Amino acid sequence: xxxxxxxxxxxxxxxxxxxxxxxxxxxxxxxxxxxxxxxxxxxxxxxxxxxxxxxxxxxxxxxxxxxxxxxxxxxxxxxxxxxxxxxxxxxxxxxxxxxxxxxxxxxxxxxxxxxxxxxxxxxxxxxxxxxxxxx
Numbered sequence: 001x002x003x004x005x006x007x008x009x010x011x012x013x014x015x016x017x018x019x020x021x022x023x024x025x026x027x028x029x030x031x032x033x034x035x036x037x038x039x040x041x042x043x044x045x046x047x048x049x050x051x052x053x054x055x056x057x058x059x060x061x062x063x064x065x066x067x068x069x070x071x072x073x074x075x076x077x078x079x080x081x082x083x084x085x086x087x088x089x090x091x092x093x094x095x096x097x098x099x100x101x102x103x104x105x106x107x108x109x110x111x112x113x114x115x116x117x118x119x120x121x122x123x124x125x126x127x128x129x130x131x132x133x134x135x
Contacts, residue, residue, distance in 0.1 A: 001016075001027065001028045001029070001057065001059070002023075002024055002026075002027055002028070003028075003064075004064055004114040007064045007065065007103070008064075008067045009064065009065040009066065009067055009074075009105075010023060010133075011012075011021055011070055012067050012127075012128075013071060013074065013078065015085045016022055016120070016123065016124045016129070017075075017076050017120065018075060018078045018082075019082070020083060022078050022081050022082050022085065022134075023078070025046050025047050025048055025081060025085070026047075026048045026049070026050055026077075026078060026081045026116060027047075027049050027050070028049075028050050028052060028054075028057055028074075029049055029050070029051050030051070030052060030053070030054045030057050031034065031051035031053070032053050034051060034053075035106050036049060036106070036107065037052065037056060037099075038051050038052045038053070038056065038073055038076070038094055039065060039074055040077045040080035040081060040084075042081065042084030042089060042092045043089070044089045045089075046083055046084070046085060048065075048081040050074070050077045050078070050080075050081070052070075052073070052077070055070075056070040056074070057070070058070075059097065061122070067128075067131070067133060068128075068133060068135050069128055069133060069134075069135060070087050071124060071125055071128065072121045072122075072124035072125045072128060075120055075124040076117045076118065076120060076121035076124070077096070077117075079120050080092075080096075080113070080117060083095075083113070086088075094125070095112075095113050096113055096127075097113035098111070098121060098128055099113040099114065
């Protein structure tokens with residue numbers, strides 16, 4: 001699944017700092033087996049796949065992602081795609097793996113890799129709250 005260029009969800013994500021390049025290079029898949037709610041895999045060549053638990057990737061009746069609170073998590077994961085663009089394939093994976101080893105945690109929430117993504121996610125939640133989005 002990709003986010004349609006004319007969708008309100010895409011407009012929201014761009015308003016939260018996601019770039020067109022990031023949105024074009026990311027595809028979304030449902031995966032309910034990962035430890036957390038989402039997992040981003042950056043591939044060589046700048047593409048990325050974002051795996052989300054099914055409850056976060058539920059299109060509306062028109063097949064589009066609705067503007068809901070799931071977009072905050074998606075914005076977090078898109079930040080990892082941006083990291084892949086900035087650091088390259090090898091740099092991305094080296095930093096992510098080192099953060100987990102260093103923090104002895106799969107989440108490594110306070111690491112220099114994850115902390116900025118969580119801050120972006122909090123800002124997206126705040127923007128959704130301002131819009132009155134509750135679900």
